[in-house]
Amino acid sequence: MRNLADRYADALVDVALSENNAAEVRRQLGDFLELLRESPDLRLLLDSPAVPRPSKRAVVESLAARMGANKTLRNFLMVVLDRRRTAMLPEIQAAFDTQLDARLGISRADVTSAHELSEAEKADLRGALEQITGKRVDAEYRIDPALIAGAVVRIGSTIYNGSVQAQLERLRAQLASQ
Amino acid sequence: MKRMPRIRAAWLFVSSCLVALFCAAMPLVAAEEAAPNPADTSTGLFFRWLNFAIVFGAIFWVVRKFGVAYFREHARSISTAIQQASEARMVAERELKDATQRLAALDLEIQDLRRAAVRESAAEAERIRERARLEAEKVMQAAKSEIEAAERAGRQELRAMAARLATERAAAMVRAQMTGETQATLFRSFVVELRRSAS
Numbered sequence A: 001m002r003n004l005a006d007r008y009a010d011a012l013v014d015v016a017l018s019e020n021n022a023a024e025v026r027r028q029l030g031d032f033l034e035l036l037r038e039s040p041d042l043r044l045l046l047d048s049p050a051v052p053r054p055s056k057r058a059v060v061e062s063l064a065a066r067m068g069a070n071k072t073l074r075n076f077l078m079v080v081l082d083r084r085r086t087a088m089l090p091e092i093q094a095a096f097d098t099q100l101d102a103r104l105g106i107s108r109a110d111v112t113s114a115h116e117l118s119e120a121e122k123a124d125l126r127g128a129l130e131q132i133t134g135k136r137v138d139a140e141y142r143i144d145p146a147l148i149a150g151a152v153v154r155i156g157s158t159i160y161n162g163s164v165q166a167q168l169e170r171l172r173a174q175l176a177s178q
Numbered sequence B: 001m002k003r004m005p006r007i008r009a010a011w012l013f014v015s016s017c018l019v020a021l022f023c024a025a026m027p028l029v030a031a032e033e034a035a036p037n038p039a040d041t042s043t044g045l046f047f048r049w050l051n052f053a054i055v056f057g058a059i060f061w062v063v064r065k066f067g068v069a070y071f072r073e074h075a076r077s078i079s080t081a082i083q084q085a086s087e088a089r090m091v092a093e094r095e096l097k098d099a100t101q102r103l104a105a106l107d108l109e110i111q112d113l114r115r116a117a118v119r120e121s122a123a124e125a126e127r128i129r130e131r132a133r134l135e136a137e138k139v140m141q142a143a144k145s146e147i148e149a150a151e152r153a154g155r156q157e158l159r160a161m162a163a164r165l166a167t168e169r170a171a172a173m174v175r176a177q178m179t180g181e182t183q184a185t186l187f188r189s190f191v192v193e194l195r196r197s198a199s
Helices: A002-018 A022-038 A040-047 A053-067 A071-082 A086-104 A119-133 A164-177 B003-034 B042-177 B180-198
Strands: A106-113 A136-143 A151-155 A158-161
Touching (some): A002 A071, A002 A086, A022 A040, A022 A053, A022 A086, A040 A053, A040 A086, A053 A071, A071 A086, A106 A119, A119 A136, A119 A151, A119 B180, A151 B180, A164 B042, B003 B042
Parallel strands (some): A106 A136
Antiparallel strands (some): A106 A151, A151 A158
16 A cells, blocks of 8 residues: 555656646645545545545535645546545655655754744754755754753654753663663 | 012012911811811821912912012002102202292391381482472572562662652752753754764
8 A cells, every 4th residue: 555655646746846836736735634634524525435426526626726726736636536545645645745855855854842942043953954964954843841951853763862851861761770 | 679679578478478378277277186187197188288389379370470560560659659759858858948048038138128228218318308408498599589689679669769859850950940041052052962973
């Protein structure tokens, strides 16, 4: 199933990059999936084999128009609908993000800090992370006061933990092992 | 050598018969001497002796014809029986000797068995004592190990608790003294550390 999702994502990335609207497709695909997640009825309608395909197409067309989705995404959604792969959309989205990031040379970073970072601090951190990865870094920021101070950065499966909480935890482990 | 005793026995038998006949005839002879009898004449005496000789001859012939073989056979069977008895006696004596020897040996054997039983019982007792000692040592060792493990676990738990309390206290103190400036400084030092790890 993962390979199939990869193939759909690969095709969407190809079209989005060739039409130079990859960022827009990413955002709109995310919005559409958010809509699906929020509406179980819509999900049921799209997944149900009892609903005729023209009705499904009409619903998706209507939603895409209301969302202001571009032609690339509309066509893609119709293809997915026609092939009865709407249940795979979350996997396709994940694969699309990964492949698009890889093609654009982007690394995604999750940054959790104890306090809200200023723009200067964000830029400083992004610069350091780009230095580490050798790629452009696209970061998402979160705040967790439990960290006390410092920040935790996760890029893929790598975690850089510079929080005071982590230092205290290391200290605790050291004391306990003595 | 075997023949001689048999012949002698036959002759002895015949002689005994003659003596018996003579003794039986003595009263008759004495009675006839009392009254004169024609038989007492010399002719009568002759015929009497002739009669005696014929009877004696017949008896002698019968005895010689059948008695010798009979007595010889009898003597042979007696001799065989004596020989067998002798052999049986020898065998019995040998068996008796063996039995006596075995009996004497039996005493020794019983004594050996008794000594062996005593030795075995002592060895078994020693083995049981040794096994009990080993079991007791094992139990002691297991108990000791268990106590040590419990002690280690207790110490570990105590250390962990002390470490947790210390770090919780430290966290509370750090939080209380944390300012925006300190946070910014710590964040900067983290970024510097990241840059250092990149190069």
